Amino acid sequence: MELTSLPIHQLHDLMVKKEISCLELTRAYLDRISQIEERIKAFLTVTAEEALEQARKIDEQRARGEKLSPLAGIPVAVKDDICTAGIKTTCASKILYNYIPPVDATVVKKLKEAGSIIVGKSNMDEFSMGSSTENSAFYPTRNPFDYDRAPGGSSGGSAAAVAAGEAAFALGSDTGGGIRQPAAFCGVIGLKPTYGRVSRSGLISHASSLDQIGPFTSDVRDLAQILNVICGPDSQDSISAQVDVPDFTQSLTVDIKGLRIGLPREYFGVGLDSRIRAQIQEAAYKLEELGAICEEVSLPHTEYAVTAHYIISCAEASSNLARYDGVRYGLRVDTEDVLSMFKKTRAQGFGSEVKRRIMLGTLNLSAFYYDTYYSEALKVRTLNRHDFARAFEKYDCLLTPASLTTAFKLGEKAEDPLAMYQSNVCTLPANLAGLPAMSLPFGTIEGMPVGLQLIARHFDEETLLKVGYALEQINFS
């Protein structure tokens, strides 16, 4: 079996047993990248030299007999909106085409301390605005299952890299489904932790109240190992939650007897591919066979979630992206005066979807429209939270599709921003409520992966892992 298709815990065992060196492993991944990357385009930057140098260091540690941590020597792809010191971090935008951060994001620091090998920075929709990675200012990424299809987005590069064996795991960010929808499209696992569970320090903001970093993996055990490393409070991020981090590997058990799982009916309505509906129902039956109780539940305000999310995320983005003015870093279009420098820099630096959202967000926050749009959206957000809170009084976990369809064709929705936004209809309510949610592959339709989504209470990633682990075992059996 190819090294690049093994899960992390197996790679770890091989290194511990000295059957492979970290250098060999890293080379295997870099070889895989040079072999397939031209077709996938998962990366914006491949950091081969840095990766090999890191690998040598890990091998020296092994030679000295030091104990390897579970992620030591494991190749990872990091989404290009997460800062890496000394390595270009562009958000797939022309406006940051040359930006090199001076410091690592907290998650990157943690991964480096754990010994992970960063093989590259993965492609994305510009500033995470999109659901297909077609909005990258540089090039689109292709779905490893079908090169004519989109890998999803915004973290499409990370999902595709893991699916194509170009990285053993990846980090992405999720503002409205940016991790879970591409995970579903590419047949990998993607988890958006509870808002505040993973430090946002070093994550380039899109919509600060919704953004959350999370991992992509090929199995649930790997997911637990990564969460053990990246979760936890951070003194650099005052929003990060002061909540203890459990050992997530303890949740890897098929014992889900008596677990109550709700299937919110609003997620199974118009627009859902009936074959996906059937798959999710199949998953529910299987979970019931293991002793879980699956019932229909209602989240009545779900239909307003897309609009509220769109208003809030655009509003926050219009402010978060104001700093790209050409004064300090990134693209600067020189002109006679400062005002036209601002204007031309931003006109040339941002792509059309980013401009559209900045304009909408600016409008939403303007004195004239604030009450009509932004205030109303915040109210919907509260109702949405209450919906979930009520459901979680009765259920431990919710089961939904991660996407209404399997991966769509490249170009299919590129000209229709609203349709593109609608493709996150299953995922964005969890962002509005700050809940942990996970996308897990469950079968295929015409060769394309189907993703199901699990949503749990705040800081209850453990239930996601537990149910995910059970479903994984069913899937393999």
Added chain:
Amino acid sequence: MSKYEAVIGLEVHVELKTNTKLYCGCSTAFGKEPNTQVCPVCLGLPGSTGVLNRKAVELATKAGLALNCEIETYTWFDRKNYYYPDLPKGYQISQVFRPIAHNGYLDIEVDGRNKRIHIRRAHLEEDPGKLTHSGSSITTSHSSCVDYNRSGIPLIEIVSEPEISSGAEAKAYLEKLKAILEYAGVSDVKMEQGSLRCDANVSVRPLGTSTLGTKTEIKNMNSFRAVERAIEYEIERQIEVLEDGGEIIQETRGWDENKGITVAMRNKENPDYRCFMDQEIAHIELTPEWIEGVRATLPELPDARRKRLIEEHGLPAYDAEIITSSLDLAEFFDAVYAEFPDAKTISNWIMGELLRLLNARNMELFEAKVTPKYFAKLLELIKKGTISNKIGKEVFEQMFETGQDPERIVKDKGLVQISDEGQLASILTEVIAKNPKSVADFQSGKEQALGFLVGQVMKATKGQANPGLVNSMLRKMLSQNNSG
């Protein structure tokens, strides 16, 4: 009597006395090389996240309490969005919707009349960077440089209700505000270092009406005196416009210190700051117990201190006002009083000599070398008659410059007062002999002539003669002469 009345509100920005900035660990020290006190957070680099400085919250609370405000137990930061090169994030973090303090007041006195000016709100915010232009402004310059050392320095903005009616009241308000914040230890309140800045909203309306007139906002005032002058000018200007049948345009006007006028600044459209709640800085939750704990750390404030000087030390209100107008001066007074408990004499010397020299040299009290201990010793020397009041002033100048012990100055310079009657008698005899006309004048009833003769004695002794003694000896000798 004017047919108009002015309605003035002041917005004062005060830098809080923290060691580090509002959201990062960079130093707030003044006057360092440009862009040496910066980090990813205060430069607004992508991905940077700030963490609120607890000390700033404490000082803002203290300021609010010192200004008799109510303190919010739950508040947060909002963003004010606008583009300017000195603003690294493209928005300023401020408190728009719920200021940490509101509904306070301070009392001022102008021309013997007391007035209470209410404070609408006091909120925390960050300072932007500082721009330096190659030309006169950003639009006319070939290039501009930005220094982000100031970026992220914690400020409180204190907004008064529009209850101020004149330039003099505005100045009194600022002086009182400065004193309160200085006493509370909240800020250095140095206008010249930019740790206190003031903008004024000015409008006028016909006396007896209640609708507000159109207001203008006055900026660029660099001293309290400038605020007073600018407001007086603006009131006159607005009245003139109205008298000529014109209309006041709502605009921002800059104070031109040299010409003594306000000038319309490049007319910006009323900006829409698109304010909304910031999502990156944790909200502020204060318990009533914590707030009371901060209140307990408040020192005696200017009004209380002033009252104490009047009631306990018997100082006239005017003296007490001046001495308590700055914390340094009030502390100096108390230190002198501890060694020399004669309040009025101390006050006379502080207001007469100390403040005169400070003003003449354009110095602050902390820059003068004289210590309260030696100051007290000097007053003691005068009281004992070792030196005269006049010599005392001379000694004081030297103490002021050098910080020396007055006793030593007196000794080194041989300034001890001559109170020996034998020694004085020969000098007096000589003066009487040299000035027969004045002697005759005095003896014919012209009292002033005695003053002249005393002066001659002082001159002959280089001021060291004990003037009281000289006076009585002269009277005695001249009446003897007359009868003899």
